[in-house]
Amino acid sequence: MTREKETTLYLGPQHPGITGNMMIKLKVSGDTVVSAETHLGYLHRAFEKLIERRNWLQSFTILCRFCVPEPDPIELSYALAVEKLEGRAVPERADYIRTIVAELARIQSFLLWYGGQSGSGGLYTLGQWSVGDRNYILDLFEDLTGARIYHMFMWPGGVRRDLPEGWVDKAYRTMDYLEKRLDDYNKLLFDNAIFQKRAQGVGIIPKDKALEWGVVGPPLRGTGIKHDVRIDEPYAAYDKIDFEVPTYEGGDVWARALVRRDEIKQSINIIRQALDNMPGGSYYNRIPNPMKWTVPAGNAWAKTESVRGEIGFYLVSDGSNKPRRAHLRGAAYAHGISVLEKILPGENIADVSFILNSLGVCPPEMER
Amino acid sequence: MSILNLKGILTPLTALKQMGKEPHTINFPDEQKNISKIYRGFHHNDLDLCIGCGNCETICMNDAIDMISLAEIAGEPGDSGLRPRIDYGRCCYCALCVDVCPSGSLNMTSEFMKVTPDPYDFLMTPGKDNPEAVDKLSFTADMDTSLNLFDRVPMRELDPEERVKSFAEVFLGYNEEEARIEANRCISCGLCTENCPVHMHIPEYINAIANADDEAAIKIIYDNNDLPEMCGKVCTRRCEDVCALQVRGEAVAIRWLKGYATTRAENAEMIAEIVKPEVREPNQYKVGIIGAGPAGLTAGYYLALKGYDITIYEAQKDPGGMIMYGIPKYRLPYDSIQKQVDYMKKMGVKIHFNTKVGKDISFNEIYDNSDAVFMGIGLQDAWSLGIQDEDAEGVWSAVEFLGKANAGETPDIGKRVVVVGGGDVSIDCSRVSKRFGADVFQSYRRRIQDMPADPEEIEGAEQEHIHIMPQTIPTRVIKDEKGHVKGMEYLKAEMVSEGGGRPRPVAIEGSETIIECDAIIAAIGQKANYELLPKEIADKLEMVKDKIKVNEDRLTSIPKLFAGGDAVKFGNSDAISAIADGYAATKAIDKMLMGK
Numbered sequence: 001m002t003r004e005k006e007t008t009l010y011l012g013p014q015h016p017g018i019t020g021n022m023m024i025k026l027k028v029s030g031d032t033v034v035s036a037e038t039h040l041g042y043l044h045r046a047f048e049k050l051i052e053r054r055n056w057l058q059s060f061t062i063l064c065r066f067c068v069p070e071p072d073p074i075e076l077s078y079a080l081a082v083e084k085l086e087g088r089a090v091p092e093r094a095d096y097i098r099t100i101v102a103e104l105a106r107i108q109s110f111l112l113w114y115g116g117q118s119g120s121g122g123l124y125t126l127g128q129w130s131v132g133d134r135n136y137i138l139d140l141f142e143d144l145t146g147a148r149i150y151h152m153f154m155w156p157g158g159v160r161r162d163l164p165e166g167w168v169d170k171a172y173r174t175m176d177y178l179e180k181r182l183d184d185y186n187k188l189l190f191d192n193a194i195f196q197k198r199a200q201g202v203g204i205i206p207k208d209k210a211l212e213w214g215v216v217g218p219p220l221r222g223t224g225i226k227h228d229v230r231i232d233e234p235y236a237a238y239d240k241i242d243f244e245v246p247t248y249e250g251g252d253v254w255a256r257a258l259v260r261r262d263e264i265k266q267s268i269n270i271i272r273q274a275l276d277n278m279p280g281g282s283y284y285n286r287i288p289n290p291m292k293w294t295v296p297a298g299n300a301w302a303k304t305e306s307v308r309g310e311i312g313f314y315l316v317s318d319g320s321n322k323p324r325r326a327h328l329r330g331a332a333y334a335h336g337i338s339v340l341e342k343i344l345p346g347e348n349i350a351d352v353s354f355i356l357n358s359l360g361v362c363p364p365e366m367e368r
Numbered sequence: 369m370s371i372l373n374l375k376g377i378l379t380p381l382t383a384l385k386q387m388g389k390e391p392h393t394i395n396f397p398d399e400q401k402n403i404s405k406i407y408r409g410f411h412h413n414d415l416d417l418c419i420g421c422g423n424c425e426t427i428c429m430n431d432a433i434d435m436i437s438l439a440e441i442a443g444e445p446g447d448s449g450l451r452p453r454i455d456y457g458r459c460c461y462c463a464l465c466v467d468v469c470p471s472g473s474l475n476m477t478s479e480f481m482k483v484t485p486d487p488y489d490f491l492m493t494p495g496k497d498n499p500e501a502v503d504k505l506s507f508t509a510d511m512d513t514s515l516n517l518f519d520r521v522p523m524r525e526l527d528p529e530e531r532v533k534s535f536a537e538v539f540l541g542y543n544e545e546e547a548r549i550e551a552n553r554c555i556s557c558g559l560c561t562e563n564c565p566v567h568m569h570i571p572e573y574i575n576a577i578a579n580a581d582d583e584a585a586i587k588i589i590y591d592n593n594d595l596p597e598m599c600g601k602v603c604t605r606r607c608e609d610v611c612a613l614q615v616r617g618e619a620v621a622i623r624w625l626k627g628y629a630t631t632r633a634e635n636a637e638m639i640a641e642i643v644k645p646e647v648r649e650p651n652q653y654k655v656g657i658i659g660a661g662p663a664g665l666t667a668g669y670y671l672a673l674k675g676y677d678i679t680i681y682e683a684q685k686d687p688g689g690m691i692m693y694g695i696p697k698y699r700l701p702y703d704s705i706q707k708q709v710d711y712m713k714k715m716g717v718k719i720h721f722n723t724k725v726g727k728d729i730s731f732n733e734i735y736d737n738s739d740a741v742f743m744g745i746g747l748q749d750a751w752s753l754g755i756q757d758e759d760a761e762g763v764w765s766a767v768e769f770l771g772k773a774n775a776g777e778t779p780d781i782g783k784r785v786v787v788v789g790g791g792d793v794s795i796d797c798s799r800v801s802k803r804f805g806a807d808v809f810q811s812y813r814r815r816i817q818d819m820p821a822d823p824e825e826i827e828g829a830e831q832e833h834i835h836i837m838p839q840t841i842p843t844r845v846i847k848d849e850k851g852h853v854k855g856m857e858y859l860k861a862e863m864v865s866e867g868g869g870r871p872r873p874v875a876i877e878g879s880e881t882i883i884e885c886d887a888i889i890a891a892i893g894q895k896a897n898y899e900l901l902p903k904e905i906a907d908k909l910e911m912v913k914d915k916i917k918v919n920e921d922r923l924t925s926i927p928k929l930f931a932g933g934d935a936v937k938f939g940n941s942d943a944i945s946a947i948a949d950g951y952a953a954t955k956a957i958d959k960m961l962m963g964k
Contacts, residue, residue, distance in 0.1 A: 030847045057515075058429040061462040090956050132392055139402075146476070146507045148410040152462045161513060164405060182605075188383055193376025290468065290515050291426065292552045 004029045013042040017120050017353025020068075020363030022336065023358075027274040028349055036344035036352075044367040051326040056082060057155065057290035059095070059323065064150040066318065067329060067362040069112050072105035073306035074365075075154045075326065077313040080235055080302035082156040085295050085317050091282045094158030095237040100171070100274045101144070101154060102236065102304065105265040108137040110260050110267075113357070117257060118189055119196050120152050120353040127186040133181055138173050143167055158190045158284035168275055175268045178315045182264060190261065199254035203343055203355035207251055213342065214334035217309020218263065219359055221247045222255035229305035241273045253358040308332065308360030336361035407506040408461045409480035411454055413495035414502070415441060420448035421557035421612040424465035424474055426615035432458035433465060438496060445563045446610030452624075456490040463507050467515045470555060471614040476507035498638035511616060519619025521550040523624055528831035532802050535697040538828060539601070547628040553613065554620045555800055560607035565948035567591050570607055570622055570647050578623055583642045590643045592951055593942070594669040595662055598691055600627025601700050604822070604942040636710035643964070647715065648675035653961045656738035658680070658725050658900070661689020663744030663933030664944045665712060665959075666950025672716040674958050680717065681734065683724035687744050690934070693771045694793065696800050726900030735905075737931070740957045742944065743916075743924075744933040747894035753788060756844035758890075762853030763845060766793045766891035773800050777942040781806055782886020786856050788812075788842055789891035790819040795826060797889045798834045809883060811840045811858060813873040837883075839863065841875050845888060855884045896935040905929075921956030922949050930957060 002312035011022035021042035026035040051059045063078050064071030115127030138148040143164055145151040153160050189195050206213055207223040220227055228245045230238040246262035248255040287293055297319035303312030309331035316325040403755025425433040435450035463476055479501055524540040531538050556571035569588050577587035589596045603623050611619030633639040653676050657664045660682035668678045686692050687709040725731055737740050750765030751760055772779045785801040787794050790812035798808045816838050839861040846855040857880055861873035895914055910917040910925035918924050918936045932949025934941045
């Protein structure tokens with residue numbers, strides 16, 4: 001058997017199959033990946049450093065830039081960390097609103113993922129449907145926060161504005177509509193022979209390695225390990241809500257997709273419960289004058305279950321009006337570098353983007 | 369998996385059923401999108417409501433906002449004249465600028481589309497470039513959602529029943545916690561500094577207080593005010609009139625914060641220890657100062673720091689002028705003034721008390737032996753009521769009455785007192801009379817809301833059960849056979865609006881009423897007494913009405929003679945203006961003598 005020549009292939013930094021500006025340097029032999037190396041640096045905006053130069057409130061407007069498709073969990077983690085440092089209480093109503101926003105963010109992000117995952121598998125109809133339906137969630141965000149994508153809504157002490165009139169009804173209606181659509185999605189993607197063939201047994205993360213590699217979120221639950229911050233260390237109103245954490249065995253693209261599919265259903269369930277049980281009262285525990293707001297010296301770590309898995313904010317305060325150090329630990333760093341480099345060898349070139357999409361990699365979050 | 373996965377091939381074809389359905393997109397521009405009621409689109413600024421405080425510019429971490437001057441907006445007290453211009457190439461539509469706008473003038477609209485080939489078109493001055501957007505306001509910040517803290521920390525005060533029993537200070541002052549919270553409200557816009565006659569560094573010292581650095585605050589405060597503890601208790605606080613927060617809420621309690629910081633230094637030694645001012649080497653120049661009131665003390669203190677040989681001549685036995693003899697002790701205690709003056713003495717200010725210029729020492733002697741003279745003589749003579757039998761025994765002038773009370777004597781005013789006037793001095797007379805056990809009636813020509821006195825003082829008087837008789841015009845004093853006051857006759861007045869001015873009181877004929885009383889105190893204003901000046905100087909001294917004419921250096925028409933305080937025309941008659949005069953004269957004298 002003759003040994004085929006190894007070729008170096010640069011995937012990205014601008015490539016439709018890449019989830020942002022990053023590059024994967026592939027060594028291929030024929031159609032098979034021999035090795036992969038993730039290259040970053042195309043998006044570096046020094047978010048963490050910028051936060052050090054902004055006061056505690058100003059920071060929150062750049063938090064959403066860490067990850068375009070799901071800015072909310074990052075806002076929330078930051079707010080939780082500041083609240084921990086300060087010992088600031090959050091009104092119960094704000095906790096419920098935060099829960100709803102976080103779950104809406106999850107659904108809209110999964111709808112976008114449907115587009116990416118199916119598109120990178122060559123199935124374009126579903127992407128158009130799901131991205132279209134995602135706009136109904138963005139409408140809810142627009143009504144609630146004044147913006148569709150970058151909400152800048154959950155800040156320390158609670159949320160920025162109360163639920164507007166009629167919003168709750170609109171949210172119920174949107175949930176009902178989405179629930180119906182999920183069947184159609186199912187038929188288009190999970191019942192589809194092409195997707196089944198491409199997703200099953202591809203991009204496997206071994207169950208025994210998953211925790212060691214730092215895998216979190218749907219990819220981790222796709223290996224059968226039940227780990228979810230919302231259950232393990234509840235924040236916002238999750239401890240008052242009854243929901244399930246879906247897991248699937250296999251660790252392949254298929255299992256990860258199934259986890260996400262089921263999570264949308266759970267999110268709808270969570271949102272309905274939160275809407276049903278929405279307490280009255282204040283939505284915001286006022287911070288001092290933002291220009292002079294100082295936070296007691298100390299450090300705090302707060303984490304949430306983002307769409308892509310556990311993310312946490314680490315904040316250090318020296319007692320001044322700015323964070324001394326801010327650090328974000330996101331899912332993308334582990335998934336996009338160490339995991340990706342480990343699972344790509346042996347896969348087909350055509351599956352690289354497909355696998356990348358299934359991991360939930362957000363390059364700006366890696367380049368903090 | 370079998371190659372013949374029929375289900376997997378056919379099921380996705382269900383997508384075809386969507387083909388006949390209505391699209392869920394809209395046909396722009398024939399159809400318009402439903403836009404959120406709080407959409408964060410382009411800004412709109414109410415140019416008239418905006419005060420140009422620049423808080424929007426400060427909070428914007430994208431540097432998207434620049435405060436620029438517009439031809440159509442002229443600055444005025446409480447309005448910097450600047451307006452925000454937004455660079456939409458930088459704006460991230462976070463709306464923090466809206467949430468921190470103290471006046472509520474800056475809002476966001478539901479406008480979000482702009483197409484232009486010129487990038488400079490994205491530099492927009494909201495309100496000027498899009499006046500029509502006022503109808504499309506969406507994201508706004510009301511009192512509840514605003515990030516400004518509109519409510520002032522209340523000042524604790526003595527109970528009204530308790531305080532009329534003595535001359536104890538009425539306002540108890542902020543404690544540390546209260547001061548920190550109150551100082552935190554300040555947005556550091558600096559509109560106050562502009563309106564303060566002395567231009568004190570208000571945002572800076574408030575910031576120091578907010579940062580729990582009281583010593584730094586004291587140091588900053590003494591930079592251009594040598595009587596800050598006095599100002600921290602009784603200042604007319606024009607700073608607070610223009611505070612950005614008072615547009616919608618309560619002004620930052622600048623006066624109380626200054627009071628808080630300065631009272632941390634408990635004695636003259638502590639002030640010297642904390643302030644540690646830079647003192648220049650002594651020079652050969654002498655400056656004579658007439659009057660140890662706020663103007664004279666200020667000129668003396670800052671000139672002493674600059675190395676001048678300073679001597680102040682004061683007719684009374686204590687320093688302070690009107691702040692010592694005019695302001696009642698329940699507002700400004702004796703020790704407080706004494707402490708500040710002791711500190712000035714430590715810095716080299718010499719004061720000759722009981723030395724009346726024109727009697728104990730001649731004006732010419734001071735003038736001839738000094739390289740510059742500063743005159744801060746104040747207004748010592750009272751305007752008379754100009755009514756019949758005003759010379760009766762028991763008719764007092766406010767200056768005379770307060771002077772006696774503040775010197776520790778007990779003026780004989782009997783049980784029922786009528787005070788005439790509506791300014792701060794009249795309220796002082798009423799409240800002091802109350803403390804001497806009298807039943808007090810205060811006669812004022814106009815309505816209560818027209819009173820020039822500080823509303824806080826009026827409220828204090830009302831709490832102390834002082835009967836204010838608005839719209840009453842005194843017509844004559846009624847005296848008994850011994851020539852002592854036994855009552856006052858007055859006419860009731862109705863308010864008549866003429867033109868655009870404030871309503872004028874017009875006496876109602878036949879409404880004569882008599883109020884019985886044991887004393888009448890006339891508090892309708894004071895005038896200066898220039899008897900100290902020799903004739904040749906008095907003749908040459910240019911006047912504006914009854915006030916000394918000075919230029920902006922506070923230099924009079926006589927060479928090397930400067931003047932300030934109530935006796936010059938500059939500014940209002942209040943202590944802070946007198947301090948401003950003294951401070952300005954200091955700079956001018958230094959420039960004249962040292963050339964710098």
